[in-house]
Amino acid sequence: MSAPTSSRPALPAQPSYAAVLRVPHARRTFGAALVARLSYGTVSLAVLLSVTRATGSYAVSGAVMSLFGGAAVFLMPLRASLVDRHGPRRALLPMAILYGSFLCALAALTWRPGAPAPLIAAAAALTGACAPPLGPTMRTLWAELVTDRGLLPRAYSLDGVAEELLFVSGPALVGVLVGCAPPASGILLSALLNTAGTCAFVTSPAMTGPRPTTPRGKGSGGVRGLLPPVAVATGVGLALSGIELLVLAFAAERSYDTALVPWVLGALSAGSAAGGLVNGAVRWRTPARVRLCRFAAGFGLTIAAAGLAPNLWTLTAAVACAGAFIAPALTTAYLLADETATEGARTRAGAWVNTGVNAGSSGGALVTGALIGRMPLGLCFLLAGGVAVMAAVVAGPWRRRAA
Incomplete structure (x- = not known):
């Protein structure tokens, strides 16, 4: 007697990083x-x-x-x-x-x-x-x-x-x-x-020629659609550059060896890499814009809470948790920019997100350096995290409904 066959449809294979590299x-x-x-x-x-x-x-x-x-x-x-x-x-x-x-x-x-x-x-x-x-x-x-x-x-x-x-x-x-x-x-x-x-x-065979351009006067919606990803990228960049100086000031204020600072920042990078891998592995059902705001808000709130750390080891753990939001936030920003850009402006849309990150990093280091020493360090952490939270508010999906 033959074995019974299942009438259930086969589930689609879960996308994997190996599948990406097999393209x-x-x-x-x-x-x-x-x-x-x-x-x-x-x-x-x-x-x-x-x-x-x-x-x-x-x-x-x-x-x-x-x-x-x-x-x-x-x-x-x-x-x-x-x-x-x-x-x-x-x-x-x-x-x-x-x-x-x-x-x-x-x-x-x-x-x-x-x-x-x-x-x-x-x-x-x-x-x-x-x-x-x-x-x-x-x-x-x-x-x-x-x-x-x-x-x-x-x-x-x-x-x-x-x-x-x-x-x-x-x-x-x-x-x-x-x-x-x-x-x-x-x-x-x-x-x-x-x-x-x-x-x-x-010289790769995947390389394409010029992309079709959008006629002048059209595609303005794609420009408006770039506000959320660029705002979040800028906010994350501002907060991110501030973290480096804040960690250094934290170690100096509590008489820790500053040679430990690179290890704390390494935890930030490790957390970002882990968060990016997990983010890519999850099959998300929420819209990209909602995820973008949640990642930015999570990053900001964790940075604000890190200012309450009693010692460098607790700060390292908090910074690693904050890092877990960085790569997901930036990856989602790039995805959203690609979705909203017109066909002939995709590279430029991604470049605006990149510009937001780097411009925020430059400005954040300048502002944080000026604030350290003029106000309590915990308040500096709070302000750095607040910038990312504010970016999430600016990029919120409710702005589209209000418009």
């Missing part, structure tokens, strides 16, 4: 993008060390880093619009060649002490202005490579976690390199990684 051309494209993006994890520390050694001035180093970061961040939407208009192959490669060339010039200027500061500053500003928008381009490609919409959140989570690890491993790589070579060698390494990785990236 045709995904491994090659993603791997090349990660090599190129590792340059952004190595370049900041390399430039800082090189300029400090060449000029002997921390003030000059800070100014150079501000010019480099400002040009890279605030011109990113413009560079991303070139990718949307002309396609990644035609737009990214010239940017990478210019970026690598200016990095080489900067390395030559800072190889030995004595270079004129204005010339270094000009080279740094030109370098930042040409940085290829590899993160936004890769996220746009994920939306094209992954035809299963249920798998796309996993792809974005994988991308976000990998980017988090790049910014952790990049400075460590520079630290190893400068142990046996001048700091400017780290700048040359950054140039090599970006140029070689971008060349491999744009």
Whole structure:
């Protein structure tokens, strides 16, 4: 007698990270993008060390880093619009060649002490202005490579976690390199990684041509739709940059060894990576905008509560819990930006979210540094968390109903 057969329909397979990497051309494209993006994890520390050694001035180093970061961040939407208009192959490669060339010039200027500061500053500003928008381009490609919409959140989570690890491993790589070579060698390494990785990236079979553009005067709804993800990204960036200074001040105020601070910040990164992996593994039923606000509010409330920590070990646990909201919030922001953007503006939409994170990080460090010492540390934690909560309020779905 034959075995009875079940009449129940088979459940759909749970999307997995392995399934993301099995998508045709995904491994090659993603791997090349990660090599190129590792340059952004190595370049900041390399430039800082090189300029400090060449000029002997921390003030000059800070100014150079501000010019480099400002040009890279605030011109990113413009560079991303070139990718949307002309396609990644035609737009990214010239940017990478210019970026690598200016990095080489900067390395030559800072190889030995004595270079004129204005010339270094000009080279740094030109370098930042040409940085290829590899993160936004890769996220746009994920939306094209992954035809299963249920798998796309996993792809974005994988991308976000990998980017988090790049910014952790990049400075460590520079630290190893400068142990046996001048700091400017780290700048040359950054140039090599970006140029070689971008060349491999744009030659991938997954690379597409120019995307259809939206006629002038249309698609304004996509612009309005970017407010929630950009607001949350900016709020998270503001709070995130403040945490680093607050942890350092917490350790100094309670006479802990400041050498323990990197371990606390490492817990923040570990929490973010874990949260990103879990976020991608869950099959969410709530809308992306609702999740975005919840993640931002959770991040802010946890940071505010961290100011009540009685010792550094409790603070480390609180910071790790706060980190668990970072990658989910940013991943959801990128997803929402992609959903609301018009067909010809997806890369630019992702670039605006990226700009919000980085602009918030720059402003948050400035404001937090000014507040520390002028008010109790617990209140500084509360204000840092309140910024993220306020961003969640601004991005709330009730604003759409009110409109």
